[in-house]
Amino acid sequence: MIEVRNLTRRFRRGSETVTALDDVSLDIIPGELTVAAGPSGSGKTTLLSIIAGYERADAGTATTANGEPTGQLGWVDLGFVPQSLTLLDELTIAENVDLPDRLNPGTRGGSGQSGSAGLAPDGDPDRPPVVQLMEQLEIGHLADRLPSQVSGGEQQRAAIGRALRLAPAILIGDEPTGHQDRGRVDLVLNILRQHAYAGHVVLISSHDEAVISIADRVITLADGRLVADERSRAGTVPGR
Template structure:
């Protein structure tokens, strides 16, 4: 579980002070696919970046409960705890698609067998690209490679910033089904999206505007894992 408490983030844009997050509080639990929705500039990316530890808040805090270290700052977490799919994807062109997916396992001596990489690639319909370099694949294929990498160690927290942005309709359904399955296995999954197809498939939709949470709905009404 993740407790976000009174997060505020401001930054300078020329002579102007912009508020990216304005006193945002929410709790994220396991067992549901949660989508942070809202227009560009609403604070979605900033919220994800602070939870992931890539950016610091000016006020407030993020607290993790078991199985994560409860008082550990986000930046101290490893791939074993938390995985992130950034919009920029951050793939290494010196490595093949399969090697990019396997990278977290190389950094974790407790990682399971490499066959999970092949299973993820096949499940995301990029198994035939395993030995190809990312620069020789499409934007959608690169994005699915980044998703497979994030799932490689079965992290209890998975965050994604527009992880379906490069996908066609069929692949959106494929990616969402995989992320939902990870959530339903008892993990926290939070992604941002402005795509109505993704929002419609979410168990919970947190809508932001001007850095504030303006609605928090569960249209799917599926019980969270913690309530079962």
Template sequence: MTVVVENLTKRFRRGSETVTALDDVSLVLAPGELTVAAGPSGSGKTTLLSIMAGFETADAGTVRFDSPLPTGSDPLAMTWRDLAFVPQALALLDEMSVRENVDLPALLDPPAAAERGEPADDLLARFEIGHLADRYPSMTSGGEQQRTAVARALRLHPPLLLGDEPTGHQDRGRIELVIGILRAHAYAGNVVLISSHDEAVISAADRVLTLADGRLMSDKRTGVRR
């Protein structure tokens, strides 16, 4: 899958003021790279990811996918087998255990789980939260909850993974753990785009998109592929 973003523009009303969250942003995302959207708060990172995921609509511009999606050609019909999104709010279900949260995509789409992806317990082990499998999210730390959300996103091995600050609650060692797993997913032939303002994350990226005031200021490949 290749993702083509063309001339995305998004504005919000804030009282009597109009705020431009994205201003004519265009880019192409191809499989095989860990791409980071960098920039300070308010630069447009979250809005870009939200529009790509279909959670928000642009005022102008388009997001296109160059290959048929497993669930059809309509991006609005995308499921966990097509696209996984890790929001800053994490959106874990408090009434389900850590293991059940990670396994949620498989519960919603058993055929996809039978043919692709990684078992929940294997993911829990990779993210160093296997010992928490039977606990509820509220019984775990913020960093552990975040790793649960990233593990859930990988459950069906989606061709497109988007993450909004997916390492924001991690200590330095666990940042390397999460980034290493996301990089491996990208190198397996998938599109991975995450946002961050953490220099440790940015320096680990294959490609860095720098946004400021809703504009794409630079698009650089770093040459750090491992």
């Protein structure tokens, strides 16, 4: 669970002050896919970046139920797919996806046990979780390429793999389907929903109607304010 309380963020542009996020409060609960919607400039990236610790707030807090600031959590607890994907240029696709495990050796999924990546519980125990994860994301064949040698959509799926690598309790994705074709939008959404329905917090942003229409909950921002918070068809969420 993420508890967002009175989050406010202002940016200075010359003599002007832009309020990117204006006193936003909400709880984001595990077990459902939550989508932050709203037009360009409404504050989606600002909200997600503060929760993920990539941006600071001027006022307010984003914490876990224990009161721990979410921005201080590492890859083990919080996976983030930033709008600008931030893959490391000099690492291969496989090394980028495996980065969280390299930074936290042995934390989860480092020893090739099946299911340890949280996403392939029926996978072959002899195949490393990072390989299974890349295959699920349809980037298994790109393992040894550098980010500059793959497409934007493939880079984005690698960034999603990196965020999911340690099956974190919280997954934040800033337009994680923004570079995908129609079929891969569905592929990515299915993987993110599966992660949510396994009992994790999954919060993504999008202005794509296809993404918004399958969300379990849609929070809508306008000019930095939370203007709507709607749940789809209560009780029909599979797996709960």
